Amino acid sequence: MSELLTEKVVRERIGKRIAREFMDRNCRMFINLGVGIPTAVADYIISNEIFIQAENGMLGVGPVATGDQVDRRLINAGRQPVTETPGCCYFDSATSFGMIRGGYVDATVIGAFEVDSEGNIANWIIPNGKQLGVGGAMDLVSGARQVIVGMQHTSRNGKPKLVKRCSLPITGYAEADMVATELGLFVFENCRLILKEIAPEVSLEALRSLTEAEFEVSEGLKIMNV
Numbered sequence: 001m002s003e004l005l006t007e008k009v010v011r012e013r014i015g016k017r018i019a020r021e022f023m024d025r026n027c028r029m030f031i032n033l034g035v036g037i038p039t040a041v042a043d044y045i046i047s048n049e050i051f052i053q054a055e056n057g058m059l060g061v062g063p064v065a066t067g068d069q070v071d072r073r074l075i076n077a078g079r080q081p082v083t084e085t086p087g088c089c090y091f092d093s094a095t096s097f098g099m100i101r102g103g104y105v106d107a108t109v110i111g112a113f114e115v116d117s118e119g120n121i122a123n124w125i126i127p128n129g130k131q132l133g134v135g136g137a138m139d140l141v142s143g144a145r146q147v148i149v150g151m152q153h154t155s156r157n158g159k160p161k162l163v164k165r166c167s168l169p170i171t172g173y174a175e176a177d178m179v180a181t182e183l184g185l186f187v188f189e190n191c192r193l194i195l196k197e198i199a200p201e202v203s204l205e206a207l208r209s210l211t212e213a214e215f216e217v218s219e220g221l222k223i224m225n226v
Contacts, residue, residue: 010182013226014150015040017180017197018109020225021148023047032100032140033061034110034123035078037150041109042082051085053105055136057096060088077136100136100143108144110137112151114166117213119176119188121149122168134171141172153181153210160212162186162193183207185224192216197224 005013018041022029028049033039042052043063052061054076061076062083070081099105112123121141124134141147154160162179179186184207185197193215198207200223208215 005182010152011037011040013182013199013224014180016044016226017185017224018148018150019044021178021180022050022107029106030059030099030104032105032108032144033076034108034137034140035135036111037152038109038111039064039076039078039080041150042076048086051087053096053099054082055093055096055100055140057091057093058082058088059091059099060085062088097136097139100139103143103145105140105144107146107148108140109148109150110140112149112161112171113155113168114161114163115149115151115176115179115213116163116166117193117215118165118191119174119193120166121147121171121176122166123149123171125169127168137171141175146177147172147175148178148180149176150180153183160210162215163212164214183210186215194218195221197222199224200226 014037030051030053032053033041042061051059053059054061056077062085065081065083069083072081074082076082110123112121113126114122124137151161177188183199183202184195187194187196193213195215196218
């Protein structure tokens with residue numbers, strides 16, 4: 001199950017699934033990718049209609065740069081070297097956050113320490129942990145039209161990250177629209193958490209044991225395409 005998947009596989013699986021979510025919509029979109037697992041989404045976007053924004057002031061973020069592609073001046077919000085897509089442009093931080101706060105971002109993908117059954121998100125600090133601050137997360141969850149959380153299903157010590165009620169400081173209340181983990185795809189509909197897709201290597205019973213938050217199972221439950 002989850003412990004049998006390497007960190008690389010987890011990252012790739014979540015990145016691919018969220019990328020496919022956007023590409024299947026077949027429409028022009030401006031999306032923001034947060035630090036961590038969400039940055040993997042850029043590696044799997046194949047579309048001339050999807051434009052990725054980095055909050056540090058870049059619109060047109062491409063896949064992670066490697067080898068001779070690396071230009072240390074071109075980085076995403078996680079300070080990873082990235083490539084450009086056609087039409088890429090740059091602007092200052094004030095303009096970047098004006099885009100976010102003004103409602104011009106169609107979707108944001110962020111990581112989280114916890115998401116609870118009410119769609120509350122805790123993603124910026126673990127008490128006594130090493131964090132510089134909340135960054136742009138609060139602006140993103142309130143300003144973007146859709147909020148997708150991409151995170152591992154359990155913490156490093158095996159505790160569920162989909163919980164009944166967040167115990168960590170909240171980034172945004174009732175802001176989560178979708179949660180993608182390596183074990184399933186969940187959506188919030190009418191204040192209910194619903195499982196839409198389940199990973200092929202996990203049973204529904206096992207998934208429930210790894211998920212503290214109560215969830216309903218979609219009548220059209222699908223196996224995740226991994």
